[in-house]
Amino acid sequence: MSLTKSLVRVALATALxxxxxxxxxxxxxxxxxxxxxxxxxxVVLFGAGFTFVLIARMGNNGTYRLGAGVAVLAGLLLVWANAAVGLVGSNDNPANLLYGAVLGVAVIGGVVTRFQPRGLSNAMFAAALTYLVVTAIAMFVWPPAPGTEEPSAYFVNVLVANGVFAALWAVAGLLFRRASNTDASSTPRLA
Structure with missing residues (x-):
């Protein structure tokens, strides 16, 4: 399918x-x-769809495209949730700005590795680790103000929600790793 047709589909899906x-x-x-x-x-939905179209075109198997889909979904959910309610506390909490580092790691890792499956796998694992580190920093540097939330519920909610987001990045990493193994096994070997 041509790039123009793909972009029209992304625009229609965004509108819907x-x-x-x-x-x-x-x-x-x-x-x-x-x-x-x-x-x-x-902007966010079209940007995510456009990003998926561009990255998915670089892969030659379904596992690569699925990994691209999960990675883009993880990025989309990160931006959407952070803008809507914030990932730590409210969306006014300055700690939420730190999550931009996760996107930075994923994007820079993809560009540096030229979107090759093995490199993308490492970039997605690095993004998952960055996500966990940012969450830990945010929870301990900017804890909730006394009396605003029950501390035990706050920590459990933040850990579970952010654990799911970090897991999405790790799943994308696993899919890209599998795509790189598929590419390696399908290439003809010289004896």
Whole structure:
């Protein structure tokens, strides 16, 4: 499929996804998006789809494309959750800015390794580790203010939610590792 067709599909999928909150706003006051929310959502969703299209084109097997999908999904969820409610405390907590390092590690790792499966695998594992380190730093440097949340619930919630996000990066790493092993076993060997 051509790049233009792929981008048209991404744009249509973005528009369809943005229809969900638009329709929900007609039936409930629980959903209250502003025009800037729709712009942000459109940019993030289209950006994630565009990124997936570009990275998936670099792989030659389904495992590589699945790894690209999981990695892009992890990045999309990181940005969306951080912007919506924050990953540590509220979205006003300055610790949430540290999570940009996770995206930085993933993107820089991909570029440096030229999006080769083995290199992407290492970059995704590094992103997962960065995620865990950022979470630990954020929890201990910026703990919740006394009386705002129950400390035990706060730590459990933060650990579980961030553990799931870190696991997504690790799963992407495993998929890219498997894709690199598939590529290595399918190449003809000279005796």
């Amino acid at each position: 996804l943005l229809l969900i909150p638009l329709v929900a706003m007609q039936y409930t006051t629980e959903v209250n998006w502003t025009p800037s929310d729709f712009v942000f959502g459109g």
